[in-house]
Amino acid sequence: MGQEYLLQVQNVTKQYGEKIALNDFSMDICQGEIVALIGENGAGKTTLLNIICGYCKPSAGQVQYKGKNIVANPLITREFGVLIEPQFLDYISAEENLRLLSQLTNQKQDIRIKELLEKTELYSSRKKKVKEFSFGMKQRLGLCQCLLTEVGFLILDEPFVGLDPIGKELFKQTILDMAHKQNVPVLFSSHDLDDVDEICDRVVMISKGNKQLDQPLEHKQTYTVKIECTISDDIKRSLMEKCGELSFFEDKIMFQDETLIIDIQKILLQKGHYICGFSVQKNNLKSLFGMEG
Amino acid sequence: MNTLAIITKIELKKLFQRKDSWLMFTILLVPILYSVGLASNSDVITYTGAGNITAIGFASAMFQMSQSMFIFNVILSAIVGRSLASEIENKSIRLYVNRIGVRKLIYGGKELALLIFSVFIDILLVLTSIAFYYAVLIHNPKVASGIFYDSNVGMEIVQIVCNCIFWLITIFLVMLMATKLKTLVCVGVYMILYIIMNLMSYIDGIKYLSPLHYVVAVSSNSPQITFSIILFFLYAICVGILFTHIGIRKIEKMDL
Missing domain, CATH: 3.40.50.300 (P-loop containing nucleotide triphosphate hydrolases)
Structure with a gap:
């Protein structure tokens, strides 16, 4: 209807x-x-x-x-x-x-x-x-x-x-x-x-x-996960191949699907990198327009 | 109560609440000062009329005097300008737009309120003139006859009405200007037009286009006076309908 x-x-x-x-x-x-x-x-x-x-x-x-x-x-x-x-x-x-x-x-x-x-x-x-x-x-x-x-x-x-x-x-x-x-x-x-x-x-x-x-505004109930670590081109490539929809900003990896955390962590460890920071943020308009880092 | 009546009522209320509208009441000082001056045999104010004046004759003379004191026309044009042009400029006219919906009623209501306001002032001027004639001027028997009216009363009333009509024409004209111009510009343009109308009234052929020609013709006892009166009434009706129609068309089309 x-x-x-x-x-x-x-x-x-x-x-x-x-x-x-x-x-x-x-x-x-x-x-x-x-x-x-x-x-x-x-x-x-x-x-x-x-x-x-x-x-x-x-x-x-x-x-x-x-x-x-x-x-x-x-x-x-x-x-x-x-x-x-x-x-x-x-x-x-x-x-x-x-x-x-x-x-x-x-x-x-x-x-x-x-x-x-x-x-x-x-x-x-x-x-x-x-x-x-x-x-x-x-x-x-x-x-x-x-x-x-x-x-x-x-x-x-x-x-x-x-x-x-x-x-x-x-x-x-x-x-x-x-x-x-x-x-x-x-x-x-x-x-x-x-x-x-x-x-x-x-x-x-x-x-x-x-x-x-x-x-x-359907994003109201969605979240963005941010992982802070050292990101090289090699890591970016590997992550994109295995995990699909990710975005990168300075030393942060950002994604919506929280089930990807384990996979990302595995890849980082395989490449000898450690997670320096981790946060989960409720999505808002500012993040939608990329106004928040 | 219909919408036009409601707008008119509100506009009248606004007119009486605004301090600048009260300036128009200074017109009442004309008969007051004139009667006091004459009664006290002041050197400044003199009476040169033929014979002693009646109460109605005095009121008529006060109308002519007010008319010749251009200032009241300027004040009236400023009041009219503020009523529409200022409200368009500061967007307070929007108070009506949603709630009324029909813009011609807004224009009509404002115009009607101003016409009523003007007539109210005219009535006050007549009453004040008569009151001061009997209270003050009557003490100078060289000027005041002490009687209410004489055989000239018909002509004197016509002279009063014609002066009132001139102010009504001022309202129609400035309302129309106010749809396009700001208040001060309206006043300025009106002053220029007044001068032009004054000049026109002395030029044969085009003098009939000037309302001031009729005001002057009615106050002088010319042989064609009846013709002038009829023509002036028709002129005022045509101008009123035409200017209101154009004003409404303009306000209906404009962005407020």
């Missing part, structure tokens, strides 16, 4: 004059999935999020939510909870900002506002004008804005930036709760691979507007 996609980005291109910010980009998101967008600065992550939210119009291609084109049916974006560079009216208080937003949905949400302000630990600052808020506080208030109404899809642009560890944890927990308890899909961008690794189910990498990678 095929998966049913809630959001489909189909061959989206966004061009600003001569500059192509997104190039023929496609991706899908299912119900309850947490997807992280990663990529260097200016890769096109925020542009993609802006297009999905309906802030920007694609130059080509389309975004479908629940099978409806977002550009042709802008009303469906009302279901989105969005946190992209959180915007407020900074001359009024945090509470008034939320109240104003709740008026837009024509609902009285005093209890929900209180609940959210307490959850984000902003309740004591609720009467303060937003212009007096720190960046982290604004980020928390942005989360309140996002969750004020019932959300069908959560979109966050670099949500962990400027947050203290408690704030970060709050955001992560919220994302996990939304996805796993309420089955709401979450799409967020981040530069922090540790954060991404911790909470997301799938990672999509963008570089210069092009999709470089789209894969589930």
Whole structure:
């Protein structure tokens, strides 16, 4: 049975004059999935999020939510909870900002506002004008804005930036709760691979507007074994012949299949080498991208 | 409550919460200072009108005086510019985009709120003028007749309404500019346009394109005054519909 996609980005291109910010980009998101967008600065992550939210119009291609084109049916974006560079009216208080937003949905949400302000630990600052808020506080208030109404899809642009560890944890927990308890899909961008690794189910990498990678994080339950020893070309050859998939980095032999340890040890001993160090590490995104030695 | 009404209500709330909007209320100082000056026989403020002035006549004169003090047009253009251009620039307009979905309602709601704000200020100006006429100016019998209106009342009301309409046209025009330009640029361009409109109003043939021509024509008792009034009303309706339509088209197409 095929998966049913809630959001489909189909061959989206966004061009600003001569500059192509997104190039023929496609991706899908299912119900309850947490997807992280990663990529260097200016890769096109925020542009993609802006297009999905309906802030920007694609130059080509389309975004479908629940099978409806977002550009042709802008009303469906009302279901989105969005946190992209959180915007407020900074001359009024945090509470008034939320109240104003709740008026837009024509609902009285005093209890929900209180609940959210307490959850984000902003309740004591609720009467303060937003212009007096720190960046982290604004980020928390942005989360309140996002969750004020019932959300069908959560979109966050670099949500962990400027947050203290408690704030970060709050955001992560919220994302996990939304996805796993309420089955709401979450799409967020981040530069922090540790954060991404911790909470997301799938990672999509963008570089210069092009999709470089789209894969589930299946490595979460896998491990890399590292053996430290003196490695000569002769040993490398012997190991590769007998053990197959190994990788070498400086004086380290790295592999995923722990059953190979005995074979490797035997070959090293036959060649008169000893193991100087040994470690087993849970795989993460950094190791996937070769950012850890 | 429908969405347009909700946006208008929120925008009005925002207008009254923003300190720069309060600058527009300084327009009320015009009748206050003028009436006090005349009542105290100040050398600085003089009255050169024919005959004693009625309460409505005084209100109408205060409108014309405010209009000639270009500064209130500049303040109004800055308020309008900030309402849209600044929100586009700092992206706070995005607060509406998801929750409303339909962009023409955002533009419409903002414009409607500004029109209401402008009319509110106009009503306050009339009330303040009348209040100070009876409270202060009446003490100078050489200027104030002490009666509410006379046979000229119809024309005086038309003059007040025409001045109000000019401010409404300012709102339509600056709203349209604000879809493309930043607030300060809007104010600058408006000032230049105001000067151009002023010059145009003196040039035969093209003077009918300038709203200031109608404001001047209505305040002078020219023989073609009825024609000018009808033309000005039609002009304002056309400009309002056209500029709003273009503004909505622009905001619907743009990246916010």
